[in-house]
Amino acid sequence: MDDFFNVLQVEELVSRLESIPPLDVEKLSLDKSHGRYLARDIHAAEDLPATHRSAMDGYAVRSSDTFGAGESNPAYLEKITDLGICEVPDFSLASGKCAGIVTGGTLPLGADAVVMQEYVHEMGAGTVEVRRPVAPWENVMLRGEDISSGDVVLKAGQRTGFRQTAMLAAMGIEDWRFFRLPRVGIVSTGDELVDIKEHPAPGRIRDVNSHALAHLVRENGGVVSSYGIVRDQEKDLARILRTALDDNDVLLISGGSSVGQRDFTLRAMQAVSGLEILAHGLAISPGKPTIFARKDNRYIWGLPGQVGSVQVVMLVLVLPFLQHLQGADSPFAGEDKSLVRARLSRNLASRYGRRDYVRVRLEEDEQGYVAAPVLGKSGLLRTVFQADGLIWIPANCEGLLKGDQVKVKIIS
């Protein structure tokens, strides 16, 4: 069987996914925007800092008054005042003078540097001794050094993390436009499945995927509705798909590891009018039986049943797709600075024409990290549990050699 021409290459599916527009935009207050993706660029309306401010506790000076100062030949300056943190000095600092200043305080006109407290000695009677020179603008946060009015300070598609939150607060932006979160329906199929509340009769197993998928979806911003287990009855599944498509942006149908079960999921999808199958079979391992379909602006993923396979398809395609719907900038790139470089511990064969994902355990030696493939049946939790990360072998490659450099996506 040569699948090369029957199945969709991952890149083709990704380019279809990327052409799908993100969800609607809503306005959110800063404290609700945690983890959300910005829907519009933000331009600074003002300079930050708004004035020249001191970066230290010390003395605002004219730097030229300190040139040549040292332990053996200190400069002597007259302290004219101690500036409060909120004070905006209304005077200009003349040569030979200085003013006490605290971290964050605004410099008086004329001053162009701050001497740190520890290099100054107060002699009494308003005289201070400066034992070190300062360069112009030393220990000063310049007006506009952080942000200049008109700068694009945050770009649409960025996720609101610590840094973005700090920036929004610094700009005084109480609310902003963010993309809406996707509502995600989860359906498990399979006659052999029982709810985790039940003790499985012989031959049956618990429905792990509903819970594991819900976890991943929530971790990626999705709002989960669980539709439980659907027995292998085409009509039942088709009916649930119709309802769930009304109430969700995305449906995940897991299960169907056997050919018969997969056909059944496909037939149930085909029984939903207006539903269009965009991918049926992917050049990826594990995950070959993946289905992607749409009905208007609602999307359905048919996922493999094995927990190891479903994890890979989620990490590589579905979760980036959920991020894409939330407006993320290039979530499918698969390349980011959090990838850990490692050396492969053994040869790994791969089939040409198919992108292979391999779970690895990370070990460490003097030369760096070593990625050791965790092999095993994808129906076992053990292989999922023992792995620290995932590497991939491109489709146009027949394998990797022991010692090859790989980049590991850490999985949590």
Added chain:
Amino acid sequence: MDDFFNVLQVEELVSRLESIPPLDVEKLSLDKSHGRYLARDIHAAEDLPATHRSAMDGYAVRSSDTFGAGESNPAYLEKITDLGICEVPDFSLASGKCAGIVTGGTLPLGADAVVMQEYVHEMGAGTVEVRRPVAPWENVMLRGEDISSGDVVLKAGQRTGFRQTAMLAAMGIEDWRFFRLPRVGIVSTGDELVDIKEHPAPGRIRDVNSHALAHLVRENGGVVSSYGIVRDQEKDLARILRTALDDNDVLLISGGSSVGQRDFTLRAMQAVSGLEILAHGLAISPGKPTIFARKDNRYIWGLPGQVGSVQVVMLVLVLPFLQHLQGADSPFAGEDKSLVRARLSRNLASRYGRRDYVRVRLEEDEQGYVAAPVLGKSGLLRTVFQADGLIWIPANCEGLLKGDQVKVKIIS
């Protein structure tokens, strides 16, 4: 000024933090346990899989019946039935016979392997042709291969991620005991601060820290209460501390970049009866003015005011402490497999006796990642924004050299 003997070494503070017990334990359903830390080990009560199950669609066989089979000399077997996914065969498979089986199906007694569908041809009249041999137990998930009854499958202190959720579901554990989340009160101090809703008058700045801290705390499981901005009035702050200590497990007081403001925070703490200062001044940069105090089983952190400094103290100490209260196993270790190894782009001096944290930008060349220090005043957002991660220089070291290997903690 030699701080070496006046301030607490980071290791000393960490060992005090580690001796603090975690919060109470509560019972939670699986679907609410996302990101929580397990309070008890979990022992498996059963084998998983519960039976020998097929890892493939194909034919259950006695492997010895296929030995020597090949394209040119296939083995011929009699198919006696097609087993359904839920079926528990009540017969023993005799030599010369086989049974159709689907992925996940239970093997009949006597069978010890599964031949994949693609290597078998159905000849009609119940005869199947097998064109490849299988080894004993090939394509079979053995009873107990994943989990054996009695195994510790999850340990107390593990965080519930995808893998733990899958394991809990597979074991049929609907609810379990997890540590409670910390309630965290956030107070900003500083006469110069205004709420982000207001336009700052000259000399004043917006309260960035309340929002940025709330973000980090939420991201690490904390339940946030914000107490807004307290002006530099010792009595006001002491009053708010008393109230906030009643309602929270942990208080974060940020602000006080200047010596005067820091003294004020310390005096307000000292005015709260029963409050014990456990650390005042740390051998860490940035973050030297950090204060840690307790009142009974409630904890207070006095944090620096500069956004860059507060970020470091949060990442290095406060967030691991919040994880510790939630029962995390060794959150202070600072070593994990998600650290990215890189080469330092330039020499970095450091003061002996102090642990220095340096923000870095990650770049990449043929030999791997390069960590380029982002230098700049810690009051600027720019330095926070340009950094991809953090490296540290141990206290017993006077610096690092260009080309030295460093481990970078990626910051989001």
